[in-house]
Amino acid sequence: MGSIWSLFAPSLLQQPWREVSEKDKRNLEFVKSYQPENKQVKHLRILLHGPVGAGKSSFINSVNTVLRGRPAGGAETDAISGSSYTSKTFKFHKSPGAKYSFVFNDIMGLEKDFDGGINVNDVKLALRGHVKEGYKFNTGQELREGDDGYNSFPTLEDKVHVLVCVVPADAVSRLSDQIVKKIRNIRLAASELGIPHLAILTRVDEACPEVKKDTSNIYKSKYLKEKVDRFHQMLGLPLNCIFLLKNYSHEIESNDKMNAAILCALKQMVTYGEDYLNDL
Template sequence: MLYGPAGSGKSSFINSVDSVLQGRVTARASADAISQKSFTTKFRTYKIQKGRPRTFYPFSFTDIMGIEQDTNKGARVEDIKLAMRGHIKDGYNFDAANTISENDKDYNEIPTLSDRVHVLVCVVSATTSNILSAATVTKMREVRLAANDMGIPQLAILTKIDEACPEVRADIKNTYKSKYLKEKMEELNVALGIPLNCIFPVKNYHSEIDTDDDIDTLILSALKQIIHFGEDFVNSL
């Protein structure tokens, strides 16, 4: 499951993974390039097609409403906790003012292992001046600590690296040479406590019309670790 501030690129990362594996740029998960509020309002699970129709890779991504610093805006922390436990059904429409109730038609009373979250992925944009606001950090730390209590492995994706760093914009191969991106990764490490070796800088597809090997390499590096973490979680149960 992907979580993070509104506009950080959660939906775009799902599209980017889909693009890499399909070998063409796709846009199944709706994303918005203008609004700073969460464009995603529903709890949506995405499978990625492998070869023939109705044949999928053995993993899926869940996209949720973005976290916002203001009270009664964005995804509620309690809803995210319930989602991690598997209590929210696909298609649930998030209500920023109210947490889902057990009487809601989209409340899953008896979740199975497949309903639960196996990996929690924090998605944050590298373009923000201060990596996260204090209010957002408070919400995200609460989510992170809850996931830790549930034994859910966690990692982070640092998006929009080309927009944040001119040398990366000039050549994506400069990603791990960029001092600016290293500072942003360290800021995220300090803010949320996510280890540096679990933070992956990524450029999502957003203006390209064809896939690119160097962009794919960063995306696949993050995806590989997500899959490994998910396998570790399931195998430990």
């Protein structure tokens, strides 16, 4: 669809609709120096959710790559669906004995079948901090109070401070009604708790040939802008809460253009989470 559409109109805007510069190091400095003002927490907690194979774990690895300045792993990628997924908190190494002051939680992906993928109610429990570290999510069994993996007395540290939906840019138009309904349901639960909600659209290089040639074209691509507008209409998320980026996959060197888009999204996650903690 993208390549056919580009035959009839210029595929790139003259000016980017969002300014993201690989020469601007302020976002990196911000996330490296970040410390929560709220002394009840040591780490800002960011929960990633979305369809199976959307790139949630790859995003965690990409953030790790940006912070280390070289390709880095740590999170198992979620390209293959499964019947279980263990709850893990991913912390980022800063220096000997020190970690960054934000963490990610990656959970089992959403699937279109009613009884497939993670149960939406389990995600809601995770938002409230009721899911213990190491709990194994199961498609056929919802976590309940009294279960071994249920945290009955969550602290503010256990609760989610930012919710991030991860969806491939090239799949926005193909999201099933069931998946969209689940994402909306989770977003509504976060809104009721006052938790900020953002989204990242991954695989931008697969969606747009111009971005595949040059990653700095991310926010110049008319096709990707169209996908952001579509996602905005589907979920009601403000446009300034939707970000485009390419995750690290086959690259063996750090890439400043890729890093700029990743840091743009990461800074906003941390900023929104900090606002949430300070407004409690």
